[in-house]
Amino acid sequence: MARSITLRELARLLDAELQGDPAYEIKALSTLQDAGPGELAFLASSAYRRHLTGTRAGAIILAPGDTAGFAGNKLVTGNPYLAYARASGLFDRAPMPSPGIHSASVVDESAEIAPSASIGPLAVIEAGVRIGEQCVIGPGCFVGRDSVIGSHSRLFANVNLYHGVILGSRVRIHSGAVIGSDGFGFATGNDGWVKIHQLGGVEIGDDVEIGAGTTIDRGALGNTVIGSGVIIDNQVQIAHNVKVGDNSALAGCVAIAGSAVIGRNCVLAGGVGIVGHVELCDGVTVTARSMITKSIARPGSYSSGTPFSETAEWRRNAVRFGQLDRIAQKLSRLDRRGNKK
Amino acid sequence: MARSITLRELARLLDAELQGDPAYEIKALSTLQDAGPGELAFLASSAYRRHLTGTRAGAIILAPGDTAGFAGNKLVTGNPYLAYARASGLFDRAPMPSPGIHSASVVDESAEIAPSASIGPLAVIEAGVRIGEQCVIGPGCFVGRDSVIGSHSRLFANVNLYHGVILGSRVRIHSGAVIGSDGFGFATGNDGWVKIHQLGGVEIGDDVEIGAGTTIDRGALGNTVIGSGVIIDNQVQIAHNVKVGDNSALAGCVAIAGSAVIGRNCVLAGGVGIVGHVELCDGVTVTARSMITKSIARPGSYSSGTPFSETAEWRRNAVRFGQLDRIAQKLSRLDRRGNKK
Amino acid sequence: MARSITLRELARLLDAELQGDPAYEIKALSTLQDAGPGELAFLASSAYRRHLTGTRAGAIILAPGDTAGFAGNKLVTGNPYLAYARASGLFDRAPMPSPGIHSASVVDESAEIAPSASIGPLAVIEAGVRIGEQCVIGPGCFVGRDSVIGSHSRLFANVNLYHGVILGSRVRIHSGAVIGSDGFGFATGNDGWVKIHQLGGVEIGDDVEIGAGTTIDRGALGNTVIGSGVIIDNQVQIAHNVKVGDNSALAGCVAIAGSAVIGRNCVLAGGVGIVGHVELCDGVTVTARSMITKSIARPGSYSSGTPFSETAEWRRNAVRFGQLDRIAQKLSRLDRRGNKK
Structure with missing residues (x-):
């Protein structure tokens, strides 16, 4: 939220070595192509070094091996992308509401709201809720009975927490997210489905981000459990009793079926599906849109699906997929016949 | 919502045979692993019979063939999973709001709200709406003009019903769900897309559950129609003029394109896609993430997709998918050549 | 919103030739099967000409080549589907709120709201927002600081616009949509993920529709950019810095990863996935559920995936997918062996 920061100060905050004018003032972050004077850009990888030519950036974050490519002010660090991430927080001017409970919110008198927390207009906070210091609850949010939100957490507008949801500290949840809805559990009765009431809750650790x-x-x-440091993108679906281990990343549209267990430091790329009751060990990466149907006991990268091509060509190959077993058997017969000759 | 129930009473309510102390009081449901004294667990399948050893459960629901494995109180029934489902409703302590219209809601004076219904804070109920006995409309819900909600239905917080949506009785809709938004209909005009205004409505039967x-x-x-007894999980997308037959189940992230017809007693597993204008007969099951591109006239189980493997191995096979037609043709040539020799 | 329109007037408005009674009054649109007297139906394609037999429609929109099939009133046009689209707007009786700011909304005094705009109950409009003439902001919407909405745009109930979102004119956004949430950007730090604050905004052109x-x-x-005339269905996910070109169509559940560029006049069918940083040229069509993993430089239709079949048969073929590379190599060996003989 700074208006401007000197390069001297930035070097200190980003733990980078300054090559240039320590009093130079930076007002904003930008890309190498768009940055102008007073703006800080970054070179995340030497592969993009050509963009250094012609940039008008006031200063650049870059790695020691790339300094020769730029004559201006430089913040030199072994990990320019990480330094950029840190710098992004310094120049974030997103509005931050002031503490206090908005007069147009509906807060049960038994709820415990820390004095430094902000409750936005038209938020509904039910009985027994506890909300920690420095929390921001956005407009239109619903926080159900007995839910607990640790300190420095933020719910953007129109987030829904059902009753009995426990959030750690520094959790950020984006608009439209729903935490604590009923799991999809039904038994087969004589006249149709019989609902299994969902009696557990949801526990979310510290430093978790949850997308829109x-x-x-x-x-x-029992509870559905999301570990600490987990990052979750938009439109992800996590079913009842799933466990997600610390520091795992779930990209957009990932879907995890009931009681599946995801280890720590796993990365599920966009649209990955995980069937119910399987277990992925720590350190598993799954590439975009792949579908995991069995447990995985060995760290590594896993995939499913087919490559794309022009539709006419794809169709010819796709038809053959439906003949694959016959093709393989025919090949085996040919092979055997060949061997007999 | 009971505080505790005797085993005598439970046996009666669950239609099970009690073997043990009729006066023993049950306070909660739990799993075999977690249950302690005063708690009721269940053994849904003999496959998990090993969990009977060492359980501290105060009583167990189980099948006649499994009674030998446990010395304590037993509720014996031919369908333990169904009995567990019924028991779950007895021990559901989720908060239930009291009847009445919250002072911070906005209800049009022409709306007819049954006296036993509950309208939560910040709900908006438009003109001509009718809401039946024992309904619960959660905080922040929107119910558009002339929509009708049958008795004993519940909208959790922030559910959206557009105008002209008809719900049956005992319908439960979870947070963030949207019923009655415009179908995706556009004609090609000279200067781009021309919107086809969506003049129909949505009809939903009795005993339907709709996920977050x-x-x-x-x-x-005409209308989009969801039959009675249908269960729908989270983040399902149902396009305009779809019909879903009674008692079908749609798991998380299923997507059904316009005018498709799903029969009765169908089960679409997580992430299944159905293209527009096809028809699935009664009793069709589709496995997770499969894509159905043609009508299905015979009950049974259907699938598409590829198995997953380590990415390096998958890549070798996926490349071959793009050569499948050539591979099949080459094999045919070889076969013919072999036959000529 | 007309109560009824004469065929004379409809012929003029739809630019069609009237064959029949100019004074005949039409009260509603319907399908050929359902239409009765006073209702207008349409025949979009000669393929459905059999439905002309027995229809009770008061008038029919059809092409010159199909007039012989129907004896009643006809509106004749070269593009009946387009004429139907235009007619649909004439008979749309969806409720339209009156201008003015509802007393139960929360509007910052610095927001500039056009006098002809309507702000619904429980909407929250933050500081610096500008809302144009004839806009309708539905109940429970959130419009964040400094966002701008062009004229004649409509947000249905419970739409979320974060701060700094720019909408053009005649934009329609359905319930539950979220525009301007944080992109999913994180750097790898020593102790886990380090958030990259998302400092850009979202720009949306004119005549855009966005689904629930x-x-x-x-x-x-920089900004995420949606061009003019783009139509977007329900549950679509568009990541940070994506660009979508004018008049492209994105059907339900499409997901586009970060920094991907979609050209103009592209059609992405339901459930299509686009990985990050690729570029699709103008005029690309992608069939349902296909996954695009590389840039496409040539207009045309593209696909991936496998056909569906009964599960038992699919399983046999799917197993062979996992052996494809070995199958192809075996075939090559056989071929070489055959050639040597």
Whole structure:
């Protein structure tokens, strides 16, 4: 939220070595192509070094091996992308509401709201809720009975927490997300489906980010559990009793079925699907849109799906997919016949 | 919502045979692993019989063939999972709001709200709406003009019903769901897309459950129709003029394109896609993430997709998918050549 | 919103030739099967000409070549589907709120709201927002600081615009959509993920429709940009810094990863996935559920995936997918062996 920061100060905050004018003032972050005077850009990889030519950036974050390519002010660091991430927080001017409970919110008198927390207009806070210091609850949010939100957490506008949802500290949840809805549990009765009431809750650790429109169901008996440091993108679906280990990343539209267990430091790329009741060990990466149908006990990268091509060509190959077993058997017969000759 | 129930009473309510102390009091449901004294667990399948050893459960629901494995109180029934489902409703302590219209809601004076219904804070109920006995409309819900909600239905917080949406009785809709938004209909004009106004509505039967973030569009001319007893999980997308037959189940992230017809007692597993204008007969099951591109006239199970493997191995096979037609043709040539020799 | 329109007037408005009674009054649109007297139906394609037999429609929109099939009133035009689209707007009776700011909304005094705009109950409009003439902001919407909405735009109930989102004119956004949430950007730090604050915004052109539950993230540095005339269905996910060209169509559940560029006049069918940083030229069509992993430089239709079949048969073929590279190599060996003989 700074208006401007000197390069001397930036070098200190980003733990980078300054080559240039320590009093030079930076007002904003930008890309190498768009940056002008007073703006800070970054070169995340030597592969983009050509963009150094012609940039008008007031200063650049770059790696020691790339300094020769730029004559102006430089902040030199072994990990320019990480330094950029840190700098991004310094120049974030997103509005931050002031503490206090908005007069147009509906807060149960038994709720415990820390004095430094902000409750936005038209938020509804039910009985028994506890909200920690420096929290920001956005307009239109619903926080159900007995839910607990640790300090420095933020719910953007129109986030829904059902009853009995426990959030750690520094958790950020984007608009439209729903935490604690009923898991999809039904038994087969004589006249149709019989609902299994979902009696568990949801526990979310510290430093978790949850994207817009993401849904996390409450557990059937025990809790659905999201570890600390987990990052979750938009429109992710997490079913009841799933466990996600610390520091795992779930990209947009990932879907995890009931009771699946995802280890720590896993990366599920966009649109990955995980069937119910399987377990992925720590350190598993799954590439975009792949579907995991069995447990994985060895760290590494996993994939499914087919490559794309022009539709006419794809169709010819796709038809053959439906003949694959016959093709393979025919090949085996040919092979055997060849061997007999 | 009971505080505790005797085993005598439970046996009666669950239609099970009690073997043990009729006066023993049960306070909660739990799993075999987690249950302690005063808690009821269940053994849904003999495959998990090993969990009977060492359980501290105060009583167990199990099948006649499994009674030998446990010395304590038993509720014996031919379908333990169904009995567990019924028991779950007895021990559901989710908060239930009291009847009445919250002073911070906005209800049009022409709306007819049953006296036993509950309208939460910051809900908006438009003109001509009718809401039946024992309904609960959660905080922040929007119910558009002339929509009708049958008795004993519940909208959790921030559910959206557009105008002209008809819900049956005992319908439950979770947060963030949207019912009655415009179908995606456009004609090609000279200067781009020309919107086809969506003049139909949405009809939903009795005993339907709809998950968080699910969207059901209104019809273009006629209605989109969801039968009675249908269960729909989170983030399901149902396009305009779709029909879903009674007692079908749609798991998370299923997507059904316009005018498709799903029969009765169908089960679409997580992430299944159905293209527009096809028809699935009664009793079709589709496995997770499969894509159905043609009508299905015979009950049974259907699938598409490829198995997953380590990425390096998958890549070798995926490349070959793009050569499949050539591979099949080469094999045929070889076969013919072999036959000529 | 007309109560009824004469065929004379309809012929003029739809630019069609009237064959029949100019004074005949039409009260509603319907399908050929359902239409009765006083209702207008349409025949979009000669393929459905059999439905002309037995229809009770008061008048029919059809092409010159199909007039012989129907004896009643006809509106004849070269493009009946387009004429139907235009007629649909004439008979749309969806409720339209009156101008003015509802007393139960929360509007910052610095916001500039055009006098002809309508702000619904429980909407929250933050400081610095500008809302144009004839706009309708639905109940429970959130419009964040400094966002701008052009004239004649409509946000249905519970739409979320974060700060700094710019909408053109005649933009329609359905319930539950979220525009301007944080892009999913994180750097790898020593102790886990380090958030990259998302400092860009979102720009949306004129005449754009956005479906229920769709999410469009703000840019990391520059803006995420949606061109004019773009139509977007429900539950679409558009990541940070994506560009979508004018008049492209994105059907339900499409997901586009960060910094991807979609050209003009592209059509992405339901559930299509686009990986990050690729570029699709103008005029690309992608069939349902296909996954695009590389840039496409030539207009045309593209696909991936496998056909569906009964599960037992699919399983046999799917297993062979995992052996494809070995199968292809075996075939090559056989071929070489055959050639040597």
